[in-house]
Amino acid sequence: MLFAVTLSNGVTGHFEAESEAEAIAAAQADLERLSNEMNEPIPEGLKPENAEVVDGS
Amino acid sequence: MALDKYWVGGDGNTNDSAHWAATSGGAGGAGVPASSNEIVVDANSGTGTMIVNANLACRSFRSAASAITLQKNSSIALNIGDATRPTGDVALDFSGLVNYTKQNSVAATINFISEVPNTVTFQQINTGGFSLGSISMYGSANPGYILVGNHLVMTGYFGMSSGFSGASFASNGFNVTARRYTFGFGAVIGGNTGTWSITENAAATVWSMGNSGFTVYLAENSTIEMGATSTGTRVFNGGNKTYNLVRFINSGSTGTITIGDSNTFDRLQFQDASNARTLRLTAGTAQTINNYTPGDIQGGSGRLISIDTTTGGSPATLNSLKPFDSDYLSVKDITAGHNTPFYAGANSSNVSGNTNWIFTARPKSGMFAGF
Numbered sequence: 001m002l003f004a005v006t007l008s009n010g011v012t013g014h015f016e017a018e019s020e021a022e023a024i025a026a027a028q029a030d031l032e033r034l035s036n037e038m039n040e041p042i043p044e045g046l047k048p049e050n051a052e053v054v055d056g057s
Numbered sequence: 058m059a060l061d062k063y064w065v066g067g068d069g070n071t072n073d074s075a076h077w078a079a080t081s082g083g084a085g086g087a088g089v090p091a092s093s094n095e096i097v098v099d100a101n102s103g104t105g106t107m108i109v110n111a112n113l114a115c116r117s118f119r120s121a122a123s124a125i126t127l128q129k130n131s132s133i134a135l136n137i138g139d140a141t142r143p144t145g146d147v148a149l150d151f152s153g154l155v156n157y158t159k160q161n162s163v164a165a166t167i168n169f170i171s172e173v174p175n176t177v178t179f180q181q182i183n184t185g186g187f188s189l190g191s192i193s194m195y196g197s198a199n200p201g202y203i204l205v206g207n208h209l210v211m212t213g214y215f216g217m218s219s220g221f222s223g224a225s226f227a228s229n230g231f232n233v234t235a236r237r238y239t240f241g242f243g244a245v246i247g248g249n250t251g252t253w254s255i256t257e258n259a260a261a262t263v264w265s266m267g268n269s270g271f272t273v274y275l276a277e278n279s280t281i282e283m284g285a286t287s288t289g290t291r292v293f294n295g296g297n298k299t300y301n302l303v304r305f306i307n308s309g310s311t312g313t314i315t316i317g318d319s320n321t322f323d324r325l326q327f328q329d330a331s332n333a334r335t336l337r338l339t340a341g342t343a344q345t346i347n348n349y350t351p352g353d354i355q356g357g358s359g360r361l362i363s364i365d366t367t368t369g370g371s372p373a374t375l376n377s378l379k380p381f382d383s384d385y386l387s388v389k390d391i392t393a394g395h396n397t398p399f400y401a402g403a404n405s406s407n408v409s410g411n412t413n414w415i416f417t418a419r420p421k422s423g424m425f426a427g428f
């Protein structure tokens with residue numbers, strides 16, 4: 001399933017996952033990967049807040 | 058509105074307080090705008106050139122039926138947006154200007170940096186039909202922008218997002234033209250039905266789509282095309298996204314097109330009516346074409362289309378959900394995937410390192426053609 005995961009700053013991403021919890025974990029992992037790539041810490045308080053199914057197929 | 062700052066007195070520099078009034082056609086001296094002010098150019102602004110000669114901030118820039126040409130000096134920032142919705146949700150409207158000129162085709166950047174979330178409003182951008190320099194969009198609250206009225210033409214670059222700030226942009230059916238495109242973290246792009254044209258004619262990464270889940274590309278019915286010829290290598294990094302029609306078909310280039318990341322295309326076209334060209338896939342990636350149409354990737358007599366990879370001997374995969382039917386190719390290190398026949402054609406060259414290709418013409422239709 002494709003989930004739309006929204007961060008605390010309103011930014012939304014799309015993640016393939018089997019559950020909401022999996023989608024949020026994938027989003028958090030993506031944030032951490034980007035933080036490493038950009039050599040920039042994740043801003044304080046920035047985290048995935050909710051996940052909603054956008055494509056259940 | 059008290060927050061509006063009206064341009065008055067025709068010719069002048071924007072850092073001159075005497076050219077700013079609190080009312081349309083009012084007395085100057087109201088002070089240079091700040092980010093909380095909305096700039097208005099109208100019929101009472103006088104005649105001449107309004108020169109952005111120093112960094113200028115505003116909530117929005119609107120114009121209506123004026124006799125003013127706006128000139129943006131080189132390396133000067135025009136920052137549009139604050140934390141409040143602009144009047145009419147208009148971020149920029151150049152439709153009332155006589156002209157918009159730039160001292161530098163690239164460095165004349167307009168930054169859209171509102172902190173009004175796209176969940177509240179999409180702010181409008183109307184170029185008035187004038188070409189802009191470069192555009193940058195970002196904001197920590199993830200603002201949204203939508204084209205209205207006119208196509209968006211840039212002589213410079215189009216960039217979205219900065220650091221962990223994002224922005225959303227909808228082309229709204231209009232075309233977008235720029236030399237290069239960069240979409241980072243938090244960028245949400247709606248391609249709609251418009252054509253996105255790449256006009257870089259030098260060796261460069263011309264399309265850089267972030268490979269994060271937080272960079273969202275909604276291809277919809279859009280087209281992305283190369284709009285300039287080049288002798289240099291131009292790189293299209295697709296960010297592992299899904300695209301509609303992407304085409305590199307303008308004739309006269311000799312430079313290579315390199316595709317990075319593992320992307321999906323509804324159709325991918327690569328042709329040149331006059332030259333041999335090279336389509337180079339990044340080694341280890343896979344490109345998937347959902348609706349390959351015969352001839353989409355094809356050369357001609359004396360002008361083979363080469364398909365190879367960025368690292369000799371290291372393959373890349375080309376998937377097609379429909380039979381691949383081509384001719385006049387030179388293929389090296391390409392694995393054909395998806396259990397679909399890949400007919401390179403009778404006039405194609407099997408260089409080395411290829412898997413699953415058939416170097417003959419595709420059988421003509423008939424029950425034994427099989428597909």
